[in-house]
Amino acid sequence: xxxxxxxxxxxxxxxxxxxxxxxxxxxxxxxxxxxxxxxxxxxxxxxxxxxxxxxxxxxxxxxxxxxxxxxxxxxxxxxxxxxxxxxxxxxxxxxxxxxxxxxxxxxxxxxxxxxxxxxxxxxxxxxxxxxxxxxxxxxxxxxxxxxxxxxxxxxxxxxxxxxxxxxxxxxxxxxxxxxxxxxxxxxxxxxxxxxxxxxxxxxxxxxxxxxxxxxxxxxxxxxxxxxxxxxxxxxxxxxxxxxxxxxxxxxxxxxxxxxxxxxxxxxxxx
Amino acid sequence: xxxxxxxxxxxxxxxxxxxxxxxxxxxxxxxxxxxxxxxxxxxxxxxxxxxxxxxxxxxxxxxxxxxxxxxxxxxxxxxxxxxxxxxxxxxxxxxxxxxxxxxxxxxxxxxxxxxxxxxxxxxxxxxxxxxxxxxxxxxxxxxxxxxxxxxxxxxxxxxxxxxxxxxxxxxxxxxxxxxxxxxxxxxxxxxxxxxxxxxxxxxxxxxxxxxxxxxxxxxxxxxxxxxxxxxxxxxxxxxxxxxxxxxxxxxxxxx
Ligand SMILES: Nc1ncnc2c1ncn2[C@@H]1O[C@H](COP(=O)(O)OP(=O)(O)OP(=O)(O)O)[C@@H](O)[C@H]1O
Ligand SMILES: [Mg+2]
Numbered sequence: 001x002x003x004x005x006x007x008x009x010x011x012x013x014x015x016x017x018x019x020x021x022x023x024x025x026x027x028x029x030x031x032x033x034x035x036x037x038x039x040x041x042x043x044x045x046x047x048x049x050x051x052x053x054x055x056x057x058x059x060x061x062x063x064x065x066x067x068x069x070x071x072x073x074x075x076x077x078x079x080x081x082x083x084x085x086x087x088x089x090x091x092x093x094x095x096x097x098x099x100x101x102x103x104x105x106x107x108x109x110x111x112x113x114x115x116x117x118x119x120x121x122x123x124x125x126x127x128x129x130x131x132x133x134x135x136x137x138x139x140x141x142x143x144x145x146x147x148x149x150x151x152x153x154x155x156x157x158x159x160x161x162x163x164x165x166x167x168x169x170x171x172x173x174x175x176x177x178x179x180x181x182x183x184x185x186x187x188x189x190x191x192x193x194x195x196x197x198x199x200x201x202x203x204x205x206x207x208x209x210x211x212x213x214x215x216x217x218x219x220x221x222x223x224x225x226x227x228x229x230x231x232x233x234x235x236x237x238x239x240x241x242x243x244x245x246x247x248x249x250x251x252x253x254x255x256x257x258x259x260x261x262x263x264x265x266x267x268x269x270x
Numbered sequence: 271x272x273x274x275x276x277x278x279x280x281x282x283x284x285x286x287x288x289x290x291x292x293x294x295x296x297x298x299x300x301x302x303x304x305x306x307x308x309x310x311x312x313x314x315x316x317x318x319x320x321x322x323x324x325x326x327x328x329x330x331x332x333x334x335x336x337x338x339x340x341x342x343x344x345x346x347x348x349x350x351x352x353x354x355x356x357x358x359x360x361x362x363x364x365x366x367x368x369x370x371x372x373x374x375x376x377x378x379x380x381x382x383x384x385x386x387x388x389x390x391x392x393x394x395x396x397x398x399x400x401x402x403x404x405x406x407x408x409x410x411x412x413x414x415x416x417x418x419x420x421x422x423x424x425x426x427x428x429x430x431x432x433x434x435x436x437x438x439x440x441x442x443x444x445x446x447x448x449x450x451x452x453x454x455x456x457x458x459x460x461x462x463x464x465x466x467x468x469x470x471x472x473x474x475x476x477x478x479x480x481x482x483x484x485x486x487x488x489x490x491x492x493x494x495x496x497x498x499x500x501x502x503x504x505x506x507x508x509x510x511x512x513x514x515x516x517x518x519x520x521x522x523x524x525x
Binding site for chain 2: 054057059079080083086087089091093094095097098099100110111114115159
């Protein structure tokens with residue numbers, strides 16, 4: 001850990017396999033995520049995209065293969081030993097997974113309230129800050145049941161950001177949202193990737209959003225934040241990974257994805 | 271499902287239950303301990319079950335007095351009604367009926383709550399945010415169960431006796447003094463012990479089964495419904511079985 005090279009992959013899957021009962025979900029899947037980069041995982045419903053994120057978090061254990069986070073092998077760690085690893089990860093679950101017995105404030109501040117000795121006013125300030133990012137500061141006192149689906153998703157993103165994770169995992173962050181709201185979430189993802197150097201793993205069905213994230217970058221000009229078309233080098237920093245039949249079918253940048261001659265990839269893009 | 275598959279599933283279930291018990295012991299004996307959640311659960315499980323326990327206890331005491339009266343009349347021993355009521359209530363009906371009512375109310379509630387947290391990935395979210403769900407959710411409920419179920423049982427016994435007293439005086443025409451004298455005569459110190467040891471274990475069993483079933487929920491909303499039913503059925507049967515075993519054990523050891 002201490003000798004971890006800053007340019008080495010933050011997430012590395014080496015030949016990871018997983019089966020539920022007799023059903024093979026992942027078969028020797030390997031990929032890497034470099035620091036400050038983004039990777040978009042595509043694939044049909046039920047192919048195992050969410051499973052990949054659960055494996056990263058250690059919520060599931062692979063049957064074989066290795067998973068490394070920041071150079072540390074984590075697939076064999078006990079639940080207790082995983083806790084410090086998870087401190088560097090933020091996860092946005094597919095349906096938000098907000099704690100419905102807690103208010104928005106308690107949800108968003110959960111990790112700081114429970115896991116640190118940070119004074120309450122500081123936690124509250126951070127809660128308001130991240131709620132501001134997702135444009136929901138006036139909802140701080142609500143219960144999750146009083147929010148719309150899209151608002152819940154944004155609160156879930158805020159919750160994942162609170163403790164300033166080094167790696168963010170998004171499971172379908174924009175699915176089921178209107179295009180305008182989806183775009184604000186895409187911008188948020190881009191901003192964190194480009195300005196905060198957060199390494200990002202995104203699972204999505206929404207090609208529109210995936211392409212937008214890959215082809216735009218955030219720049220700060222005279223203090224103002226702008227989203228502009230990405231330079232070719234910047235575009236190369238976001239890669240796509242397509243899963244099919246428990247294997248990696250395609251891995252590459254947006255131009256490579258568009259140029260792919262694989263019939264499944266082509267069909268997927270249409 | 272074939273027979274062997276069924277056996278395998280059963281064995282796995284028991285194995286998982288004992289694994290949970292191990293985690294609970296670890297959660298009880300090491301930090302972090304979530305005090306706020308513990309207080310909340312004492313309130314939810316203890317105070318929340320009060321009404322149903324008061325009603326059950328009172329009616330049970332009343333019906334016991336009526337029935338005992340009829341039986342004792344055959345021997346011309348109506349004045350001993352207090353003795354029968356107190357012995358039955360404290361040793362058997364108080365603990366078992368309280369436990370069954372708590373199973374229906376609390377065991378099912380726990381399974382439904384944890385089950386829906388499971389299917390909506392809130393349990394995964396807890397783990398992702400660095401919290402051990404056993405420490406945060408299970409341990410407080412277990413503590414509340416083993417403390418509150420004995421207290422609820424004592425309360426049920428108390429109101430049961432009062433119910434029996436009212437019926438004895440108004441319906442059976444036995445004086446209050448005679449009734450209470452007979453109540454005291456009917457109770458030995460061992461009975462009191464039995465009446466306190468049982469609900470301690472029953473409370474533990476009800477809550478741990480509710481938690482176990484809840485945390486193994488899968489299959490969406492339907493799964494939560496199934497989990498709730500299973501928690502009540504498994505909980506009730508286990509309460510009666512454990513009650514039998516404890517009775518046998520305590521009779522051997524204390525009497
Ligand atoms: N606990 C489990 N037990 C058995 N099978 C499971 C379990 N969890 C997931 N699966 C199966 O694993 C497969 C992959 O699930 P996963 O949630 O990763 O899919 P996904 O690619 O995220 O799909 P979607 O796009 O619909 O969210 C699915 O076919 C699912 O049925
Ligand atoms: Mg999914």
